[in-house]
Amino acid sequence: MGDFRNKESDIENDIVFGVRAVIEAVKAGKEINKIMIQRGMQKELFKELKEELANKKYNLQFVPIQKLNRLTRKNHQGVIAFIAPISYQDIEVITANIFEAGETPNFLILDRITDVRNFGAIARTAECTGIDAIIIIDKGGVLVTSDAIKTSAGALMRIPVCKVKDLSATVHFFKSSGLQVVACTEKTDNLIQDTDLSLPTAIIMGSEEDGISAELLSESTHKVKIPMEGKIASLNVAVAAGIVMYEGLRQRLG
Numbered sequence: 001m002g003d004f005r006n007k008e009s010d011i012e013n014d015i016v017f018g019v020r021a022v023i024e025a026v027k028a029g030k031e032i033n034k035i036m037i038q039r040g041m042q043k044e045l046f047k048e049l050k051e052e053l054a055n056k057k058y059n060l061q062f063v064p065i066q067k068l069n070r071l072t073r074k075n076h077q078g079v080i081a082f083i084a085p086i087s088y089q090d091i092e093v094i095t096a097n098i099f100e101a102g103e104t105p106n107f108l109i110l111d112r113i114t115d116v117r118n119f120g121a122i123a124r125t126a127e128c129t130g131i132d133a134i135i136i137i138d139k140g141g142v143l144v145t146s147d148a149i150k151t152s153a154g155a156l157m158r159i160p161v162c163k164v165k166d167l168s169a170t171v172h173f174f175k176s177s178g179l180q181v182v183a184c185t186e187k188t189d190n191l192i193q194d195t196d197l198s199l200p201t202a203i204i205m206g207s208e209e210d211g212i213s214a215e216l217l218s219e220s221t222h223k224v225k226i227p228m229e230g231k232i233a234s235l236n237v238a239v240a241a242g243i244v245m246y247e248g249l250r251q252r253l254g
Contacts, residue, residue, distance in 0.1 A: 014033075014082055014083055014084075014085065014145050014146050014147075015071060015072065015080050015081065015082055015083065016030075016080070016081045016083055017068075017071075017072055017074060017075075017076035017077070017079065017080045017081070018075065018076060018077045018079065019045045019048060019049050019077045019078075019079055021081075022035065022049065022079050022080075022081045023048065023049060023052045025081055025083065026052055026053065026056065026058075026081075027052070030081075030083055031083065031084040031086065031087050031088060032058055032081050032082065032083060032084065033059065033082040033083070033084050033143040033144070033145070034058070034059040034060070034061055034081075034082050034143070035053070035058050035059070035060050035061070035079065035080070035081045035082070036061050036062075036063050036067065036068060036071075036079070036080045036081075036082075037049070037060060037061070037062050037063070037078065037079050038062075038063065038064070038065045038068055038078030038079065039062050039063065039064060039065075041077075041078030041079070042078065045077055045078060045079075046078075049079060057165075059138055059139055065078065068080055082143075082145070084143065084144050084145070085144065085145065085146050085149055086144050086149075086156060086157065086161060088144075088161055088162060088163040089133065089160040089161065089162050090162065091107075091133060091135055091162040091164065091170060091173070092173065094132060094133050094160055094162070095107075095173075095174075095177055095179075098132055099177075104198070104199070104200050104252075105132050105179060105200050105201070105202075106130060106131050106132050106197075106200075106201055106202075106203075106248060106252075107131065107132055107133050107134075107135060107174070107179070107201070107202040107203070108122070108126050108131050108133075108134045108135070108202070108203050108205065108241070108245070109134075109135045109167060109170065109171070109181075109202055109203065109204040109205070109216075110122065110134060110135065110136050110137075110141060110142075110205055111137070111141075111167060111204055111205065111206045111207055111212050111213055111216055112137060112140050112141045112206070112207035112209075112213070113136070113141055113142050113205065113207055113208065113237060114140075114141060114142055114207065114208060114209075115142065115208055115237075116142055116145070116147050116148045116151055117151050117238075118142075118208065118236070118237050118238040119142040119148050119151070119152070120148050120149075120150070120151025120152035120153075120155075120156070121151065121152070121238035121242075122134075122205070122237070122238050122241045122242070123148070123152040123155045123156045123159060123161075124152045124153050124155040125238075125241065125242040125245055125246075126155065126159055126241075126245060127152075127155035127158050127159045128155075129245040129246055129248065129249040130249060130252070131159065131245060132160070133159065133160040133161065133162055134159060134160070134161050134162070135161075135162045135164060135167070135170055135202075136161060136162070136163055136164070137163075137164065137165075137167055138163045138164065138165055139165075141207075143163070144156055144161055167213075167216060168215055168216060168219060171202070171204075171216060171219045171220070172219070174202045175219075175221065177200075178200055179199075179200040179201060179202050180199055180200065180201050180202070180221040180222060181201075181202045181204065181219070181220045181221045181222075182195060182197070182201055182202070182203050182204065182220065182221065182222045182223075182224055182244075183204045183206075183212050183216065183217050183220035183222070183223050183224070184203065184204065184205055184206070184212070184224060184225070184226070184240060184241075184244055185206065185211055185212055185217060185223050185224075185225060186211075186225050186233075187217070187223065187225075188223035188224060188225050189225075190222065190223060190224050190225065191224065191225060191226075191227050192224040192225065192226055192227075192243070192244055192247050193227075193247060194224075195222050195224050196251065197247060197248035197251045197252070198248075198251045198252045201248065203241075203244055203245070203248070204216055204220060205237055205240065205241045205244070206237070207237075208237055224244075226240060226243050226244065
């Protein structure tokens with residue numbers, strides 16, 4: 001019972017509910033991960049909310065009222081907004097700043113990672129290995145929440161996180177900016193230690209379910225794998241990401 005209360009408390013730290021409260025959060029420019037709206041909510045309430053959300057690029061999800069009721073027992077009026085505890089940053093600005101400073105960029109792209117514990121562990125290692133920013137997708141993957149920050153031991157408060165709508169477009173941007181894009185996959189014979197990670201690099205790690213998407217694999221500059229022995233021949237994505245990031249750090253340190 002205690003565990004349930006703690007989880008509920010964590011959720012409520014991340015949400016704003018009620019039409020007026022959500023509208024005010026939008027007007028205040030709060031960083032919003034997504035907005036859940038009850039299917040068939042009262043037309044009068046929805047009209048005001050719809051007007052405020054017009055021409056704004058939010059991740060909107062229309063859900064049954066039961067889903068909203070599970071998130072809070074309070075009067076949500078059919079709308080709940082999930083507030084990000086950090087400000088997402090612009091990857092183009094970060095990249096330009098790194099090059100202008102005469103430094104070598106090192107980025108990490110997470111393709112549809114969904115487990116918050118994996119995300120937190122990856123972010124913690126990324127901060128320890130000097131990754132300049134983590135790039136995540138705004139739909140279909142994990143987002144920065146208070147739970148993710150706790151799991152990362154606070155690393156997500158220190159390392160820039162960029163939320164993008166299209167990872168493919170981000171890969172194209174990196175390649176046009178002179179970065180190599182390194183996809184970590186078992187679908188190759190190339191070993192990670194044989195790729196020069198001291199160059200400007202963006203590493204892609206794929207989802208827990210099916211790895212990196214075929215589209216991103218085809219667009220990557222290099223495909224690499226971690227050498228393994230044993231019969232399982234499979235690593236947890238957070239462990240795999242840690243190995244790859246530390247290999248990059250080893251190479252950069254010479």
